[in-house]
Amino acid sequence: MYEEALNNNVDVIVRGEGEYTTLELINTMEKYGLDPARLRSIKGLAFKDGDQVIKTPDRPPIRNLDELPPPARHLLPMDKYTLFGKPIKIVHVMASRGCPYGCSFCSTSYFWGRMVRYRSAKAVLMRLRMP
Numbered sequence: 001m002y003e004e005a006l007n008n009n010v011d012v013i014v015r016g017e018g019e020y021t022t023l024e025l026i027n028t029m030e031k032y033g034l035d036p037a038r039l040r041s042i043k044g045l046a047f048k049d050g051d052q053v054i055k056t057p058d059r060p061p062i063r064n065l066d067e068l069p070p071p072a073r074h075l076l077p078m079d080k081y082t083l084f085g086k087p088i089k090i091v092h093v094m095a096s097r098g099c100p101y102g103c104s105f106c107s108t109s110y111f112w113g114r115m116v117r118y119r120s121a122k123a124v125l126m127r128l129r130m131p
Contacts, residue, residue: 065118
């Protein structure tokens with residue numbers, strides 16, 4: 001629904017997997033602001049140039065999830081993330097993306113297709129360590 005968002009005072013939409021698109025967007029904005037000519041070169045965006053909605057080509061999915069850096073949990077109050085208000089620390093870990101099935105009640109395969117990608121066991125274990 002990027003067109004609806006852009007028509008309601010949103011400047012830029014990151015579509016699809018956002019890690020690399022967001023990084024490229026921030027680097028571009030730091031140098032050039034929201035210059036439409038520069039934004040057109042970033043895959044995975046939607047934005048307005050005047051009254052025209054621009055949708056750049058899709059960014060390909062990240063094949064090797066292990067290349068993604070760990071979350072910057074040190075920037076968050078991790079002691080606030082508990083289980084039902086109990087003093088049990090929890091952490092969310094992304095071990096895979098996607099799903100091979102097409103369940104009628106789930107939007108995952110509708111939005112992302114049926115491709116599944118996994119992190120290596122070593123990378124998952126490293127992400128389980130609490131800060």
